[in-house]
Amino acid sequence: MIPGAFDYHRPATIEDAVTLLASLGEEASILAGGHSLIPLMKTRLASPDHLVDLSGIGNLKGITVAGGDIVIGAMTTQFELIASEDLARHIPIIAETSRLIADPQIRYKGTFGGNVANGDPGNDMPALMMALGATYRVHGPDGGRDVAAREFYHGAYYTALEHGEILTSVRIPVPPAGHGYAYEKLKRKVGDYATAAAAVVITMAGGTCTSASIGLTNVSETPLWASEASALLVGTRLDKPSVDAALAAAEAITNPASDMRGPAEYRTKMAGIMLRRALERARSRTEA
């Protein structure tokens, strides 16, 4: 529980941070809230020689409504996601999910950007971002680029980020008014990562599902967007056979590890159960 030695840097601008990361090379890590990185350092699973702390960069924080989208700065804390009135009004599933992350102390420090950039399939935000069709804004030595959340996650701790790139913000299209949503997470205790979790965003018209998007947390090497399961629901009345079919399709794409949360087969089944419950709750919330 004692980390190795490292140097600490606190640049004041994104440009400085990018330059610093380029000059320090592979042994430098970005530090945001530290609540994923520092535990890894304490167990020496990570031993970066340099930490580049983003907390000195002023314009990385904040939640803004921009047309039909909401843009969230990477250094916005998980607590701020819960406190935001704009998010509550437009994308309430973000606060619902945030409340299920870790515990209050961690959420005061842990950032939204760190949660999505970390690449741990246990993080709750990534599957939600995939379900919501979010786009990540990334800055590197060659300037800025956008990456779709659904294209971002390649493996455990392996993402589309190149070394030296910083995720600066996330743009999320606001779902239609009256949409239904739910994030269902099964965990062993407060502060635990999901045994399995499901994010659901749906719209209904006249009792028929007009759109559906499903994300799954911690049941594979990466967060999952269950596109096939989502598609199976559209046009149905969310009757039992349709939901069963979607569940089967969702379970089919899971590939969880067996760990202390339970064996793989359990976690797959729990992904299905969480999805069923999330669908029920999402549907009850639709205003159509």
Add this chain to the structure above:
Amino acid sequence: MNDQTRIDQDRAERTEKLQGMGCKRKRVEDIRFTQGKGSYVDDLKLPGMLFGDFVRSPHAHARIKSIDTSRAKALPGVIAVLTAADLKPLGLHYMPTLAGDVQAVLAEEKVLFQNQEVAFVIAVDRYIASDATELVDVEYEALPCIVDPFKSMLPDAPILREDIQDKMTGAHGPRKHPNHIFEWMIGDKEATDAVFANADVTIKEMLVDHRTHPSPLETCQSVASFDKVKGELTLWGTFQAPHVIRTVVSLISGLPEHKIHVIAPDIGGGFGNKVGAYAGYVCSVVGSIVLGVPVKWVEDRMENLSTTSFARDYHMTTELAATKEGKILAMRVHVLADHGAFDACADPSKWPAGFMNICTGSYDIPVAHLAVDGVYTNKASGGVAYRCSFRVTEAVFAIERAVELLAHKLGMDAAELRIKNFIKAEQFPYQSALGWEYDSGDYHTAMKKAMDTIGYKELREEQARKREAFTRGETRELMGIGISFFTEIVGAGPAKNCDILGIAMFDSAEIRIHPTGSVIARMGTKSQGQGHETTYAQIIATEIGIPADDIMIEEGNTDTAPYGLGTYGSRSTPVAGAATAVAARKIKAKAQMIAAHMLEVHEGDLEWDVDRFRVKGLPEKFKTMKEIAWAAYNSPPPNMEPGLEAVNYYEPPNMTYPFGAYFCVMDIDVDTGVAKTRRFYALDDCGTRINPMIIEGQVHGGLTEAFACAMGQEIRYDEQGNVMGASFMDFFLPTAVETPHWETDHTVTPSPHHPIGAKGVGESPHVGGVPCFSNAVNDAYAFLGAGHIQMPHDAWRLWKVGEKLNLHQ
């Protein structure tokens, strides 16, 4: 107001001012604990202090081919690296265990469990020490390992303990196999077997009380400081039994005991974890003796969970024989005890399986037999009493699960079966079939009160409805009702059967009244959060009439405290609490003589009145304790020694036997396996109640740990002997969110042999709680034919039960 009322009122006011026994005095220690102002071992900073850290084995079983410390020693800031080769010439590469075995301090030829200590790096700071552990190059040759204790004694099992391979007689008799530690038997085998052969009904089940860990929030730690000039060693550490540690250090280091000063400062929880002696203590001592400067060792969380003292790991084949009507006739138990790589159980020396023979429980079982085989495996050593007296949680789990299984087989209500078999109030003192003499109890009264309060009948009716609804497919929830009626055995113990390394298990109190009437009292026990500073003062306050606020309680410094055996096994109140009362009474007797002299009457003409002696029939003629204290130093009676102090070493005539009736109502979601405790009711009878608030706090804490153990807490190993989940991410330590609401209640059946009738309560809730939770879970599934469901009852395991029973769509 008439005279009598005025007298009564005055007496009540004076009594209240004392804050003596029976009142909810606030915990005096909490002022510092809740403000972060406690002073723990890791708070110690001594000039020139160095820091130690361990190189640990990645293997569960491997031969050490070589250890190269040169790279570590070359790191700036590293002062020394100790290996077994350094300790061997001092005879310190092994240390004795409390169970009569030896335990490696630093591994010499082999490592026997993952994370075993291999080398100790000493450096100028904690970070460098940790860095240097990565620079010690150890070459291992992996060996096949034993994780399953049932494989330990197979003919072709790898021999684990080569150091004692040829010693076929251990501390507790002959060994049947090189991986066998002991066989311990008690009871009448022939008579028991005969009853089983002819019984109407029998049940037999393998009940596993799985391996877990006490996990106090403060890990184990020590600071050793050797003064080369005086030849004296001061050792601060997380010690539940500081005096025993001093004796052990003296015996293994050869330093004279009077030159060893052991100090246990504030301790952040023990629960049995801090009874034993650990490699870290020894290495900090050796480091300081060799280097002449203080050396600190602080265990991290993973080290704590994976190396120092596991608990449980008892595999209990449990049988009951009964009549058709449900009268239990006999009990037969065989335990396979997994002790890990060394037998480092913290039990009284003659009790290799602790007090497992309390397993006949609260029932009048005429005949019984218990056999325990201890075996070695490639796991961490320990087997400590985790918030219980020695192996009592295991014993109570066995009997309380067994009676439920019997009730199920008989088609009888589990509460009714218990009541039918209870030892009756008039049978006390009761001689159990396995050798204990229960001091006092009134089980029927307690059970009735509990059942009435919880509304047992209504709960069973609700359960019947729920079961029908479940069968009809109207709900996916199962309701379980858990019962546990436990009898503990605590307060070790009488010298005739209890000692630790030959030292009888007495305990002690020394009380000094100062001239101004304030008091310092010291005990041989050591609080780890139990509130001793509060409760011992209450005993003294009531006994000698000095306000508890004027009494300071001090423990943990072996130079000043009288010798005692420490705090574990709920022994502080039964043993040191008794010593405190007896010492106080000695003072009171002397005070009476002084008062008689002051009042110029005969001693026999005086009577005690809350905080004073007064002349019988002349209530206005009195001397308060405060006045008497002054006189003791100022004008004692002729021929009397001045001063007012006393010491008592109390050797208890018997153990105490607290008991209780617990009920749990649980709702289980069969689709996820998630269990929710709807209600938990705990009725405790711990005899005389010193501080009801502290009792309640102890019950809350013990129940929470019971909840943890039953519902998910475990130390698991994979087949290669890798320890799994040894961090708080996985190891289940419930937070306030998961912890159920506790309803507490009590009856009072004083111990007849204890000076104040108190029995001890710190561990009852744990002991009684574990089977209660497990019974609730088992009860939920019983009507579906689940059979016995092993702990821990975490969600995935319960989901598996549902799978097996085809409950999932």
